[in-house]
Amino acid sequence: MSSLIVFKNARHWRTGEVISLAIEDGVIVPAPKHAGEFVRVFDCKAAVLAPGLVDLHVHLREPGQTNKESIETGSMAAAAGGFTDIACMPNTEPVIDTPAWVEWVLRRAEGAGHCRVHPIAAVTMGQKGEQLAPLQAMAQAGAVAFSDDGHPVRSAAMMRHGLEYARRTGLPIVCHEEDPDLKGDGVMNEGFTATRLGLRGIPNAAESVMCRRDADLAELTGARVHLAHLSTAQAFDALRDAKRRGLPVTGETCPHYWVLTDEAVGDYDTHAKMNPPLRSEEDRAACIAAIQDGTIDSFATDHAPHTSEEKKRPFAEAPFGIVGLETALALTITFLVKPGHITLARAIELWTDAPRRVFQFPEVDLEPGSSADLVLFDPDAEWTVDPSTFHTKGRNTPFAGWTLNGRVLATMLAGRFTHLDDGFGLQRADASSTGAAQ
């Protein structure tokens, strides 16, 4: 006998209508007309119900760096953040550059079971930029994209070569755009704050010259290019131009680029050190404008956990990166939706439908027949970020102590709860019949 889960009094993420949703065997089904099954009814109290969020850019650190994160803890953090699907980067130890490692990540993620993990495989062996990795075989093993993320592919000829092979798989290359020579040993944004602190800067052009190079290579090869974690006004312009030219180029940005500027580095705060770096107020405004005009195809977190010991090093020596999975939705609601830059429906689309389109994942919606991959959240609920309560091993966030709006109440993957918030715990409204299934 199958068991039925019913969400009642939920608000539809797109229309705002109050809806009930029934789930059976992992799939959304038409509302039940008769009792008799094992039914669990949850009163959503007008919280918003949406398809599970998707993050195209996550560092799970496994294999090799489980002191920073593991597939288990990273995917648990994803579920807590409302995500049902995440794509993980191959800059692990060893690098994911063979079909066997792609399969290993998939197996391990399935064992953890907190969300679907989609491996991104390296473009070049060891991400060294010297020899192409076996792209076709890794695609067959389940890779969803290719990237040397953490680094750019330095040589344009190597990138061309990679794109030619990637094109045959239909998968995009995700580009971490930074000209290594322009970056030099820069550790934060080039500008007043860097000068004040006596730190070496990274100019905006380090990012945008590579965006323009790779857009031209997309034109040359016909392959798909996805520009990762865009941060500068010039990079948004490069993506805008690529689209105007009709090139197969997409791009993402991350919450910290629409929330913070390089002033967050303050007094050498390594929790504001990431790559690309936090930029100027003009860049932050350009980021919001690029979200508003549709230049940005998708959001992503660039979740990059590090140990506290690593982040305690002097600013110039501390690693780049912050965690993002458990604050992404709230930063989106608090800093894009509440000030009126975009609607809630559009914000959710940029975390759901939009990334699914970029990586060609199956569509998910709140319609019968769709996989029950869901997030239930209260967009108004206020909470204070306390990194000690995170599910990720990383505590490296610049948002500790911030009060945000938007709380994930529950996440469901194929009909199974992967996260249930205790603070706001769903009230079980009704447990009819005997022995409601657990």
Ligand SMILES: [Zn+2]
């Ligand atoms: Zn990157």
